[in-house]
Amino acid sequence: MSEPGGEVQAALAAFAGELKRLRQLCGAPSLNTLVAVSTSLRVPLARSTLSDKLNAKSLPEWPFVAAFVQACLAHAERAGIRVPAELAELSWWDAAHWRLLRIADAGHSEDRLRVAAHTQLARRAGGGEASGHRVAPSDQVTPRHLPAAVPGFVGRGAALAGLAAVLAHRHASPGSVPVAVISGTAGVGKTALAVHWAHRVADRFPDGQLYVNLRGFDAGGPVPEPAEVLREFLEALGVSASRIPAGLAGRSGLFRSLLADRQVLVVLDNAGTAEQVRPLLPNSPGCLVVVTSRSHLPGLVTIEAAQPFVLEPLSGVEAYDLLCGRLGPDRVAGERDAAGRIVAAAAGLPLALAIVAGRAAARPGLSLGRLADELAEPGRLDGFAGGDASVDLRAVFSWSYRGLDRASARAFRLLGLHPGPEVSVPALASLAGVPVAGAERTLTALVGANLVAEQRPGRFVLHDLLRAYAAEQVAGRDPDQVRRAALGRLLDHYLHTAYAAAALLYDQRDPLDLAAVRAGAVVTGLADRAEAWRWLVREHRVLLALVALAARAGFDTHAWQLAWTVNTYLDRIGAWQEQLVVQEAALAAAARVGDRDGQARAHRNRAVACLRREDHEQTSFHLHQSLGLYAELDDAVGAARVHLNLGILAERQGRLREALDQARRALELFTVAGNTNGRANALNNIGWYHSQLGDFPQAIEHCQQALALQQQVGNRYWQAHTWDSLGYVHFRLGRQAEAIRCYENALALWREAAERYYEATTLTHLGDSHSAAGAPEPARVAWRRAGEILDQLGHADAEQVRVRLRSVPVRSG
Template sequence: MRTSDDLAGLLRALRRRHARHQGDGELTYRELAARTGWSHTAIAEYLTGKTLPPTDRLDALVRLLGATPAEQGALATARDRIEESRRRAPRTPDRLVPRQLPADVASLAGRDDELALLDKLVAAPTAVVVAAISGTAGVGKTALAVHWAHRVAHQFDDGQLYVNLRGFDPRGQALSAAKVLHGFLDALGVPAARVPADLDAQAALYRSALAGKRVLIVLDNARDAEQVRPLLPGTSTTVVLVTSRNQLTSLVSLDCAHPIPLGLLSRDAASRLLTNRLGAERVAAEPEAAEAIIAACARLPLALSIAAARVQQSGFPLGTLATELGTAGRRFGVLDAGDAVGEVRAVFSWSYTALAPPAAGLFRLLGLHPGPDITVAAAASLAGLPAEGTHRSLTELTRANLLAEYRPGRFTAHDLLRAYAAELSDGTDPEPDRRAATTRFLDHYTHTTHTADALLRPHSDPVDHLMTPPAAGVHPERPTTHAEAMAWLTAEHPVLLAALRQAAGAGFDAHTWRLGRALDTFLDRQGHWHDRVETCKAALLAAERLGDPVAQAVAHRFLAGAHTAVNRYAAALGHLERALDLYLRAGDAEGEARTHQNLASLWDRQGEPRKALEHSKRTLVLAEAAGHRRAQADALNAVGWCHAQLGEHPAALAYCEQALALLQQLDDRAGEAATWDSLGFAHHHLGQYGRAVECYERTLELTRDLGDLWGEADTLSRLGDTRHALGDPTSGRADWQRALDIFTALNHPDAAAVRAKLQLP
């Protein structure tokens, strides 16, 4: 033992042995400093050989690390010899320890969970630790890796190796493993003459050079697992940190790498990043502009950093930058720091150009899709290709982190990537091809919604008007049960609204009308009334542009229903009068009957049962004349309900029982639910409370099966009244509370009446 490096090596060996004996991790510099009372820096210098410890400190340290008395004496003697040799001979330079980490980032926002996970991985390793940080371009993979590496560098006494593998570098090919190994071996002090030519032999020498050493290795910007695998050491004393735009699935599955997916910043973290760069006072002065910048940058760290730099350099208000970012076609120009690695568009392009042609083509087409997410089936229709091949392309895009499969079978991309895909499609794909792709995905959603709607209310108005066969390459989904239909519509709800808006804005009027009409039942039952108003308005405008009186009449009637649901009665009446006029001109007796039924419902909601009864009776006459049994059953229930509202309960029961018999023959569960509710109301007011409870409970079974939230709450409110009348106020209050919870969740004004029953403020 001749040098302080040699002594430091023995101290580290003692520390490792002590950890094994204790069955715990090695004592960190901080822990040793706390136990000895010395500085953290002094501990680091003793254990890395930079400083020869004084005799008393060496004795204290080796005792702390569990040395035997004989070992203590030998180490003290060795220490004195090293000091004596230093006095007698000129000091030779110590071995150069590689410290290759790039400069740390000034501040890192929103990555506490990932940092904690990395800390946990290296706390007590039993094998070589490999952590694979993956994420989309610009999400901050390198920043996280370098920041954590600096944070733990003191734990790796034998050095830190770093290389940019250039896996997605626009300036040339990715670095070969052989070239990286040459550089690492040189940094580890292996003479060039000893480095063999064969890659496997180089990797073996590399592993030998690292054996038993505490070294941190950062492999940044890897293209794939094949590029990384020869660079993995074989000793548990090393830790490897890999970053890549790809998910490196092979490295995770075959080499036991720990995946650390990196997503977009949270809104709060994005705000902290801006604040760190611009100062709290500046951000607080323009909070709305700051929020707009965060949204335009899609919470992507690279984009936010470039935006902050633009503000810092220009000195302009945040509002100016927010306006530029919000201007169509300007966003990517603003997010350009002047070189390839500082331009968002260019950074995205490196991932795009690495794609296989089918995946690249699908990525461009996804820029036409309105979002916020897409399934395999919808993507296959968008591309006009079979589902199996489309799924392969979606998987490739996900592995490249150009998409994220955030729920099984549902794929999404952040707004900047969507904008980039749209820009690519606009510049690459011919306009006829783009319009054909738009037609395909609109056909997909329209036809699938049509199928789902027919399952929700099989006896509702037919929606075959303006329906045409789907375009070639479209494969609509086929839900077969009510539950499947509800599940599909619930999952696709935001997508369908976005698709309808896009169809309306792009001149796909027939699709707009069909989609708006087919969504009506679902939106009504689930309480999405404001969405319902929006979709019905869009459908009406589309019908007017088409000049189609039948479509206009239907849209007026459904828009009236949407207005009625949110208590906009005057608007509803105007639309129903317009619908009735159109049906009368067309000689459409069935449409006229349905409009009278809607008018009856409108007047009933306004507390005008006699006016409602007139329209209900007119509906019944028209339905009987047309031989329309379903409309006739609805009319019978409506007439009975109106009689009940007028206090004519025996007549109400007679009409409603006729309606119920007919509805049960037709297997119309929605109509049956409404009729059981009417019967419950009539029985209640005849003092037949037990029978009323039975009717209401049957209504609740049906409304819950149908997913009719408002209908469920409305019936619960009346059931609570009946239980109170029966002398069971506890159950009655429970029913009212459940009704209030639903009305409140739906933000419906009927909550006020139930709140009054409960005597709540």
């Protein structure tokens, strides 16, 4: 039985230990250095206070913790030191501090500790400091995602009044969120209304505004899955990529949790179905959701009690006012008849009127009569024609298109080949085969002509109707060889840049022989791992769409090589369903061109995704297919990697002797091939399987050999595996202090690599060691975090962790 206050003192010591660990990971700055850095950050720390808190002499206050963490991170940044993602987030420290205060308040601690804890809890609960899992206002991320409002907005009085009524009743139903659905035909101004109103009421939502184009009626580009939209929303709310759940349910749950006590306006533009919207709805009455769609979305109206607003075309007076607002009343009044014909031809569609006005504004000498005459020309965008034969959006788009210079017109057409949803400057430069500077000038021209919008800095989007128009134009005006050359350059840009990003992030992967970059394609230079990660995150949806596009267009080698290139990235972030989809496309593409190496890699990658999802039958099938292909290729290294995977599968199925045999076979093949990295990996697996069989001396011997080789070649990812293996052996031998040290080494490396599944595995092992050492609270902390990660990944191992948590009772005060 522990002494009174022992658990509190242990928790306080553990928290101080975490602070000291952060300091060590940030380059071990001296106390004087921390004082100086904190002063420069305007969160000054006293040297005596630092010594007191780091030695666990008293409970740290939250302002001290926040200032200490910021000072350490600032020192690490100046020294160029990468800190594990979790420890770099104030939200993580905030949650840990809350746990410490609750333990001190509830435990049998000294009076001074209980009084201090109770006082801090009361102050934090009252809002004096950050509470729950939220950080202080200065650290909280407040997204401001609304696109720019259209100038000269007119009309929509009834809809604006209705939206105001929805806002007024925002808090009427606890546990639900008010939803408004704005529907109407293409080009009727749904987005313009939603964004205009959102800007008017933005101050009523102090926690920010989120916006996404769901592309529900985009015939040519990919429709973003709700899980991907949630990933972007969570990142915008300050959740790091490595901590975002893998599945839709986990992401949706985290999104609702983050918004539970916030006031955020969410604009979901261009929704296709109610199913696309539902996972994106918060459940806080302080929030409000505006949905736009060409469909009435009756499911949302019926089940979620959404308030519908159906937009009709502008009246003649409103359309005339729109033209006056864009062109000036004098110019419109000077050609009143021509303005009337333009209004009539546009049939009240604000998009059509805006494009006409944009062209007229760009050319003050162009008469409105000339524009009105052009509206009478026959249209060709049949899929988007209105009920009146005199209105055809194709003709409307053609007015702006014909006003472009030759280079801009060609670039606009080629954008019809891009799958979307966003286009970067280097991507357009590659499509057009022009320098980046030329692509920037072209995009400026296209934005000026209202044919492209700059959604975010350096990221451009086409309205779905304009994308359809561009695709039709490129198909009708540019020969097949021109289109294929442009698409080839585009694929080269993404493949070679993605390969460079993967090489920076995962430098121990086997190399891939890429074809030379075509003339005119731009490969984006990436300076470091952080920039490589940001590029992959930004282009995530585009890369997935390009794998499918490459396969459809007959660029099969690009398809399987791009799928292979992004495989580790998808695996590490837990996007296993997407991993399965792209590897299926890769397998078919490699088979079509008879590339056995591509097929072998795709089979193995698909097997890894199946293994993550506990589909052992499919894992075995794809691994044996891969092994057969590597045998035909006489590729010892490829075969050895498959044997390692077969060993992991055998272990998961309880066949440890077979797992050991597979790892030994892999070691033989790696040794013959002279592959040091592979040898180290195989030695670690052999050591691990020996530990599972109870042969601890052999386990330690093989793991130590593995660690020495991994440190020799700088393979930090596999060092983490080996530290975990060594930790387990010491755990089984009863050497808990040494086991904990090994597990903490592994955790630091897992977090550096953003490897969430194995982080959870090591946390589980760490909890086991703390429990065996008689430290139940650190054990609970480790198991709880492991369970959270596994739940986010949707992994079955989460239940085993919950069993551990239930086995250790929580002590009460």
